[in-house]
Amino acid sequence: MTQRQTPLVPLGSSVRNLWHVSAQEVDLVRDAPPPPQVAVAQDGERRIQLDINRTALIVIDMQNDFCHPDGWLGHIGVDVTPARAPIEPLRRLLPALREAEMPVVWLNWGNRADRLNLSPALLHVYKPTGEGVGLGDPLPLSGEPVLESGSWAAAVVDELAPWPEDIRVNKYRMSGFKDTELDSILRNLNVTTLLFAGVNADQCVLCTLQDANFHGYDCLLLEDCCATTSPQYCMDATLYNVRQCFGFVIDSEQLVSQLAG
Structure with missing residues (x-):
């Protein structure tokens, strides 16, 4: 040599x-470096050890169009109160994770202005008759284009404004792994374990978590940092399927307590 x-x-x-x-x-x-470890429990029973150096938080769709009364869901008559439930738990969790230097990834709808990333099948989900306000259409009150990248509609709610060092990834499907750079970013961060938060738990959060599982990541759903505007049985089924097939369900307060200790 x-x-x-x-x-x-x-x-x-x-x-x-x-x-x-x-x-x-x-x-x-x-x-x-030696792995800093914390221990949490699923349903207060099964102990789960986490390597903080190889863990990231994925916050999904905590955006004005989903969580603000003047956003898209509010415009079409959906009560967004449930979608706002993760805000306070996340406000407590994020400082603890940032202090531990854990990556925070904001995974949000952020469509192209020309909508060339959106297929007719996807547009149909949100505009089934071709009438009304769908993806990319202007909101009647503000004129903001629904979930368009760079718009107020697609921005994270003010209460959770991302920090400059946080990571932003735009998605165009219910799964954040389809046709995005998310997997490449996580691999470059040397991440193997993912914490999931956001809305809707039974749709974009679950689809992304399932794909993460299929990609080989360890998946933990933060129950108190997730919510849905769907009926309660949808949330119940989501929690059941995560526990049964795709990972674990924990409470963020356990993490906050462990990291503070």
Whole structure:
């Protein structure tokens, strides 16, 4: 082995996933700090150990169109009160996760202005008769285009305004893994475990969590940080299926308590 002649330079987009290189050497060994661990429990019973260094929080669709009374759902007559329920638990959780340097990913609808990323089948879900206000159409009161990237309608609610160091990913389907860069980002962060929060629990949250499971991630649904405007049986079925097939269900207050300790 020749003697190292020049210092190695870190190469990578994330401190969690770096090579170190020079003209004479390539070091593929990633730095591996001791894993800070916390323990939580599913339903107060089964103990689950988490490596905080390899965990990220995915917050899904906490956007004005879903959670603000003047947004899209409010316009079509949906009571958005349930969709606002995760706001306060997330306001308590986010500072603790940021202090632990856990990545926070805001996974939101953010459609193109020309809607070329939206198929007729997808548009039909939200505009089945071709009439009314669907994806990309202007809201009657504000004129904001429904769930269009860069609009007030697609922005995260003010109470949860993302920090500059947080990660934003636009999605165009109920699953945040379909046709997005989410998986690549998580791999570059060296993440294996995902915490899920947001709305609607039985739709975009569940679809993304299922796809995460199919991609090989460990999945934990934060029950108190999720909600839905669907009937209660939809939430019950979601919790059942996550526990049964796709991961675990925990409460965010356990994490806050563990991280504070």
